[in-house]
Amino acid sequence: xxxxxxxxxxxxxxxxxxxxxxxxxxxxxxxxxSEAFGLKERIDKTYKNNIxxxxxxxMKGSTTKIKILKGYLNGDKSSNPFYLEISTLxxxxxxxxxxxxxxxxxxxxxxxxxxxxxxxx
Numbered sequence: 001x002x003x004x005x006x007x008x009x010x011x012x013x014x015x016x017x018x019x020x021x022x023x024x025x026x027x028x029x030x031x032x033x034s035e036a037f038g039l040k041e042r043i044d045k046t047y048k049n050n051i052x053x054x055x056x057x058x059m060k061g062s063t064t065k066i067k068i069l070k071g072y073l074n075g076d077k078s079s080n081p082f083y084l085e086i087s088t089l090x091x092x093x094x095x096x097x098x099x100x101x102x103x104x105x106x107x108x109x110x111x112x113x114x115x116x117x118x119x120x121x
Contacts, residue, residue, distance in 0.1 A: 004090055005026060007032065007087045008024075009085045010040060010083070025094050039100065041104075053071040054071060059119065067083050
């Protein structure tokens with residue numbers, strides 16, 4: 001039996017690699033957004049909150065892979081962007097895990113979360 005699972009990923013614009021918990025699959029889009037914002041907190045902590053997240057840019061992608069938020073180090077849009085991404089997978093024999101919960105969620109993050117959840121409904 002296959003089921004639809006979600007996976008959150010954060011892309012590091014400086015190191016040019018993605019961050020995710022390996023073999024971490026989530027049951028709902030809400031859990032995936034929570035995981036993405038938890039990864040966002042980790043990136044912000046690594047770069048001492050110097051990443052300017054662009055909340056004005058719309059989400060891009062399809063239901064299988066969607067970039068929900070982009071950010072730039074020191075607001076420099078010519079640099080490689082940081083990003084938060086949610087992917088969906090149809091996988092058999094995998095179990096979902098609990099997501100990373102962010103410590104704080106801003107109003108803009110809540111608006112993004114609401115948009116993503118409504119996108120997957």
